[in-house]
Structure formats: C-alpha cells, structure tokens
Amino acid sequence: MNIFYAPPSQINNGYAELLDQEAIHASKVMRAREGDKLTIVDGEGGHYRGIIRRITKKSVQVEIEDAQHHSRPKPHLVLGMGIIKKRDRLEFAVEKAIELGAAQICLFRSEHTIKENVRMDRLESLAISAMKQSLQAHLSTIEVYHSLDVMLESVFADNILVAHEKVDEAKGDINYKSVRNSERTLLLVGPEGGFSESEIRDLTDKGGELVSLGPNRLRAETAAIAFMSQFL
Amino acid sequence: MNIFYAPPSQINNGYAELLDQEAIHASKVMRAREGDKLTIVDGEGGHYRGIIRRITKKSVQVEIEDAQHHSRPKPHLVLGMGIIKKRDRLEFAVEKAIELGAAQICLFRSEHTIKENVRMDRLESLAISAMKQSLQAHLSTIEVYHSLDVMLESVFADNILVAHEKVDEAKGDINYKSVRNSERTLLLVGPEGGFSESEIRDLTDKGGELVSLGPNRLRAETAAIAFMSQFL
Numbered sequence: 001m002n003i004f005y006a007p008p009s010q011i012n013n014g015y016a017e018l019l020d021q022e023a024i025h026a027s028k029v030m031r032a033r034e035g036d037k038l039t040i041v042d043g044e045g046g047h048y049r050g051i052i053r054r055i056t057k058k059s060v061q062v063e064i065e066d067a068q069h070h071s072r073p074k075p076h077l078v079l080g081m082g083i084i085k086k087r088d089r090l091e092f093a094v095e096k097a098i099e100l101g102a103a104q105i106c107l108f109r110s111e112h113t114i115k116e117n118v119r120m121d122r123l124e125s126l127a128i129s130a131m132k133q134s135l136q137a138h139l140s141t142i143e144v145y146h147s148l149d150v151m152l153e154s155v156f157a158d159n160i161l162v163a164h165e166k167v168d169e170a171k172g173d174i175n176y177k178s179v180r181n182s183e184r185t186l187l188l189v190g191p192e193g194g195f196s197e198s199e200i201r202d203l204t205d206k207g208g209e210l211v212s213l214g215p216n217r218l219r220a221e222t223a224a225i226a227f228m229s230q231f232l
Numbered sequence: 233m234n235i236f237y238a239p240p241s242q243i244n245n246g247y248a249e250l251l252d253q254e255a256i257h258a259s260k261v262m263r264a265r266e267g268d269k270l271t272i273v274d275g276e277g278g279h280y281r282g283i284i285r286r287i288t289k290k291s292v293q294v295e296i297e298d299a300q301h302h303s304r305p306k307p308h309l310v311l312g313m314g315i316i317k318k319r320d321r322l323e324f325a326v327e328k329a330i331e332l333g334a335a336q337i338c339l340f341r342s343e344h345t346i347k348e349n350v351r352m353d354r355l356e357s358l359a360i361s362a363m364k365q366s367l368q369a370h371l372s373t374i375e376v377y378h379s380l381d382v383m384l385e386s387v388f389a390d391n392i393l394v395a396h397e398k399v400d401e402a403k404g405d406i407n408y409k410s411v412r413n414s415e416r417t418l419l420l421v422g423p424e425g426g427f428s429e430s431e432i433r434d435l436t437d438k439g440g441e442l443v444s445l446g447p448n449r450l451r452a453e454t455a456a457i458a459f460m461s462q463f464l
Contacts, residue, residue, distance in 0.1 A: 232458060
C-alpha cells in the first residue's frame with residue numbers, strides 16, 4: 001500500500017495537493033494517472049482516501065472521498081539521543097525510532113559527543129518516509145539541542161527513563177506502569193561512550209530513573225532502538 | 233576497553249596469537265607495544281587477559297595471564313530472517329541482532345525474497361566486530377539457506393515464534409514462559425513484504441506461534457531488531 005504526505009496547509013475544500021517530492025513520487029515513480037485512487041496522511045492524524053483529478057508538472061490534485069482522524073497512540077514517547085558521530089548510524093536510529101512510534105526525537109550534544117552537526121534536511125525527509133512506511137498518520141518532530149541541560153528545560157516530560165550500562169541490578173528494570181501512567185515519557189540514550197558521571201547525577205537529581213538494557217554493551221543506536229522496542 | 237579475537241586454534245600452551253586483521257588492528261591502529269596488556273575472546277566462551285610478548289609484521293603473540301570461560305547466556309535465541317534486498321539494511325539487522333545476543337542467524341530465501349546473494353565475508357567480519365563491541369565471548373554463527381523449508385529442517389529449535397503483521401489481537405503476545413523453558417527458540421522474520429500466506433500456514437502447522445510486534449508496519453530489519461529486543 002502506497003501512502004502519500006500532504007501537510008494540513010495543502011488540504012482545503014475537499015481537495016489535497018501533493019507537491020515536490022510527493023508529487024514526483026506519485027506521478028513519475030508510481031506512474032499514477034488521473035482517476036487513480038490513493039491514500040494521504042497529513043502528519044497530524046488526518047488520514048484521507050481520494051481520487052486523482054489532475055496531474056501537472058509540479059503537483060497532483062486529489063479529491064478527498066473519505067477523511068478520518070487518528071489520535072496519537074499512547075504511550076507518548078519522546079526519544080532523547082546524544083548525537084552519534086557516524087551519520088548512517090544516527091539516521092538509522094532516527095528512522096527506526098519513528099517506525100517504532102517515537103512522537104518526538106530530541107538530539108543533543110553532551111560531554112561525550114564527538115560530532116556536532118546534523119543534516120536536518122535529511123532527517124526531516126527520513127521522518128516523512130518512515131511515517132508513511134510504518135502506516136502512521138502523525139509526523140514525528142525532530143529537534144537539535146546545544147546541550148543536555150537545554151533539552152531537559154525545553155522538553156516537557158513527566159517521566160524520564162535513562163538507559164545506562166552500570167545499573168544496580170535490583171533497580172534496573174523498566175517500570176512500565178510509570179510509562180502507562182505518564183502523559184509523556186522521555187527515553188534518554190547517550191552518545192558513543194554513554195553519559196558522563198556528572199550527567200548521570202544531574203539526570204537522577206531531576207527525577208530520571210536509570211534502566212538497564214541487558215548485559216551486553218550496546219552501541220548508541222542499538223540502545224535507542226532496543227529502548228523504543230520495549231514499548232511495542 | 234578494546235577486545236581482540238583469536239579462535240581456539242590460535243590459543244596454545246599459554247599463548248594466544250593474533251593474526252590478520254586482528255594483528256593489524258592491535259599493532260597499527262591501536263599502536264600496541266610489547267609489554268602492553270590486552271583482552272582476547274576466542275568466540276567459544278574463552279575470555280583471556282594477557283601481555284604482549286612479541287609483535288611481528290603478521291602476528292601479535294600474547295602470553296596469557298588469566299583465562300576464564302563464560303557459558304552461553306540463556307535464553308538461546310536463533311534469528312531466522314528472510315534475505316533483505318538492500319545490503320546495508322541486511323547488515324544492520326545482523327549486526328544489531330548479534331549485539332542483542334542472537335547465538336545464530338539463519339538467512340533464508342522465501343517466496344517474497346527479491347535478492348538472493350549475500351556477502352558472507354562481510355557478514356562474518358561484522359559478526360566478529362559486533363561480538364567484541366558488545367563485550368560477548370561467543371561468536372554468533374551465520375548461515376544461508378536456499379529456502380525456508382530447508383532452514384526449518386536444518387535448524388534445531390524446540391520453540392518457534394513468527395513475527396507477523398496480521399495477528400488475531402487476542403493471541404499476538406509473546407509467550408515469554410515458552411522462551412524461558414525452551415532449549416533454543418527460533419525467532420522468524422520474513423523479508424520485505426513478509427511471509428506469504430502459504431508460508432504462514434506451513435509455519436503454524438510446524439508449531440510456530442504467530443506474534444505481533446505492535447500496530448505499526450515495520451520494515452524487515454526493524455522487525456528483526458525489535459523482536460530480538462523483546463528478550464533483553
């Protein structure tokens with residue numbers, strides 16, 4: 001099943017308009033024709049089925065036949081992740097976290113961060129394709145923060161879980177009840193090398209709970225994906 | 233912490249010998265010198281600490297000072313995965329499954345398989361680096377099968393779980409008890425497009441239990457990683 005994306009601003013008066021990459025994908029790659037049916041999501045829960053009425057060089061006009069609204073699935077998970085040095089691994093982690101249902105992804109610089117710049121254009125188009133691929137109707141937001149502190153001040157979460165290698169075994173299990181009962185849970189994963197000791201102290205002072213992701217040492221992107229997978 | 237790999241055939245009379253890539257990695261990349269200490273795993277549970285006695289162009293000789301044996305952690309998980317078309321996605325899934333503790337990875341051709349050839353040399357060196365990276369002492373085996381049937385006949389497993397999109401909601405949860413009580417659990421994930429209906433019938437006839445990995449449609453490699461993550 002092929003799904004296309006048009007933000008709410010492109011949906012008006014019973015018509016949706018595909019532009020740019022989405023229009024090219026429909027008309028050139030998928031070879032859609034006037035009269036064909038297709039499905040569109042608006043990234044904010046809107047899910048439309050419609051029929052193509054007009055294809056031009058730059059846009060595809062779709063008459064909406066059926067409109068539905070999906071609410072954001074619970075639990076509402078925010079993934080906070082240290083910026084990973086290797087671009088392919090960072091992008092892989094972001095793509096997988098979105099497929100697995102992360103509503104928001106916050107990348108941050110921390111003490112052990114090696115690389116600082118992030119190709120946001122690539123991450124944003126990756127967020128759209130992961131949303132469509134996994135049949136979701138909500139577009140995940142991606143944000144970059146200069147520091148862990150700034151991120152913690154900016155992101156609302158009433159529950160914070162921190163993946164950490166060195167966890168007292170008796171305390172290391174994920175408290176699923178705290179996640180179900182929260183409005184918004186923030187899952188935190190460090191960059192390569194993990195969080196520093198002072199960052200861990202800061203995080204626990206702010207109410208973060210340390211959790212273990214098993215006995216093996218996981219790469220940063222593996223930890224992010226495995227952490228998200230705990231809430232399937 | 234840097235760990236090196238030497239198979240049991242290279243460990244004799246209180247000495248371990250690093251060869252090929254491992255020797256180059258130690259002497260050239262890590263700039264190890266005679267007298268330096270290092271850690272070696274043999275891929276079969278052996279875990280050695282030793283001191284470098286001799287570095288030549290092609291080998292590094294290590295005198296073993298401490299030897300331990302680790303048994304394979306339980307549960308014993310085998311990941312059976314349809315061959316994925318894109319090489320980077322296939323390799324990513326294999327690497328992550330090993331980090332997460334898969335003892336054996338069986339790649340197979342199935343009805344929806346598009347691509348058939350696999351670069352085994354790359355997967356084998358990836359298995360070694362993932363073992364070292366995740367601080368494990370056991371090397372995962374990787375096998376390729378011409379068909380799902382041949383794989384099922386060749387691989388011993390007393391418990392089979394099959395990731396499937398269309399699962400009756402009442403039955404879709406993973407039975408963790410069946411995994412803990414089994415000698416060896418086989419986790420099966422299809423290629424892109426999943427298993428065909430007749431494959432699913434075959435698998436359930438052979439005792440396979442269908443399990444759901446949540447409401448989102450997951451890419452094949454995401455399903456494999458998320459499936460493995462359920463057993464952390």
